[in-house]
Amino acid sequence: MARVLTPRAEDFPRWYQDLISKAELADNGPVRGTMVIRPTAYALWENMVADLDRRIKDTGAQNAYFPLFIPESYLTREAEHVEGFSPELAVVTHGGGKQLEEPVVVRPTSETVIGEFMAKWTQSYRDLPLLLNQWANVVRWEMRPRIFLRTSEFLWQEGHTAHADEEDARTYARRILHDVYQDFMESELAIPVHVGRKTDRERFAGATSTYPLEAMMGDGKALQLGTSHELGQNFARAFNIAFSGKDGGQELAWTTSWGVTTRMIGALIMVHGDDNGMRVPPRLAPIQAYVMVVKDGEGIPATAAQIVADLKAAGVRVQLNDRTDTPFGRRAVDAELKGYPIRIELGPRDLAEGNVTLARRIEGTKTAVPVNGVVKAVIEALEADQKALYDAALAHREARTFEVSTVDEAIEAAANGFAKISWDAVGVEGEAKANQSAVSVRCLVRADGSVPLSQDEPGLVAYLARSY
Structure with missing residues (x-):
């Protein structure tokens, strides 16, 4: 692409x-x-x-x-x-x-x-x-x-x-x-x-x-x-x-x-988001499945309409794109940019074999799926891809969270992610010092991750970072 x-x-x-x-x-x-x-x-x-x-x-x-x-x-x-x-x-x-x-x-x-x-x-x-x-x-x-x-x-x-x-x-x-x-x-x-x-x-x-x-x-x-x-x-x-x-x-x-x-x-x-555009969480996506006619052919309009109807009946938010007067590649790029979780591509060659192509935006894969198995495949993919997005975001956060012991180390770590440090090692003076380097204390939590009643509680953990 x-x-x-x-x-x-x-x-x-x-x-x-x-x-x-x-x-x-x-x-x-x-x-x-x-x-x-x-x-x-x-x-x-x-x-x-x-x-x-x-x-x-x-x-x-x-x-x-x-x-x-x-x-x-x-x-x-x-x-x-x-x-x-x-x-x-x-x-x-x-x-x-x-x-x-x-x-x-x-x-x-x-x-x-x-x-x-x-x-x-x-x-x-x-x-x-x-x-x-x-x-x-x-x-x-x-x-x-x-x-x-x-x-x-x-x-x-x-x-x-x-x-x-x-x-x-x-x-x-x-x-x-x-x-x-x-x-x-x-x-x-x-x-x-x-x-x-x-x-x-x-x-x-x-x-x-x-x-x-x-x-x-x-x-x-x-x-x-x-x-x-x-x-x-x-x-x-x-x-x-x-x-x-x-x-x-x-x-x-x-x-x-x-x-x-x-x-x-x-x-x-x-x-x-990635280098191809948005990746919208399926549960939130206004369009969860995007049915795309690749090229006109016998039986394609009826099959596309039936897939749309079946997906709607299953509670999937679906939209049909049958604008074959616009090149398919341009339409596919637009769908990638907007992050539609699933694309269902219908072309004469696949349909002759009883299949459609299921393109998963989040997983980045394309597979042939039997027409009569589209609904099941879409529902399973939407749920799996919702979890995959969360897991990827969590893994990214964990990989870029650095445990440090001094304010200077926290300021340095904040250039690449979050600094995790004892609040006792920061305190009011350390917070002011971090602020001078455009680093702020994003939040304080207890050691078990719960929310404290006061910043004066002993044993609190601070997360420091640069921010938007």
């Missing part, structure tokens, strides 16, 4: 940009830092939304929608929060041809505006927990944009909850972290993630605890795929989210927030 992408090993960032363009995933928007998500990538996002939305609702959360514009005064109520977001804010000062009495901020996140309404809707402990989620766009004025990874506007899901006590808030934040996010990323995206705790230096502005999900990309760098935050009573205090407790006294609620974004599309590209 002719080379259409810069090889990953030669120039990983150029390969990433080439793939986005050649696979027709996205374009740069007319305003610097914005993006246009094209149908191929948006179909991936729709499948992510559908799966995550079901999982989130299973935890008891309900969807709502809150305004895009937030009074600037809302953000100033929580000092740490506004300080953390100030460099990224887009502020509107004029509307309808007139200067506004108070500037409004285009939402960078919605803790403040949702906090305002949580206070309005919460009077008694009987109103809690209040579990809200919204699917929306947000704006963070990005100085160094990169499509899907860091853009000035992006799509996301943001959950916000209020609870009667700290333990309930913590339990829920961690349920989202593990049961929703981690399970989705590992079982659907086929991306292994480290789930841990951010250091105090790295935690979300205004949070008391930030729990990230960190993945290794194909070039060894880290990408944060999502976060769940305990906000303590900081926002409840700022917005007076108070309620009458069981004893009749007034208490402040404990709140959480959590979110994932279109950044997951970028992760999917950088973890699973």
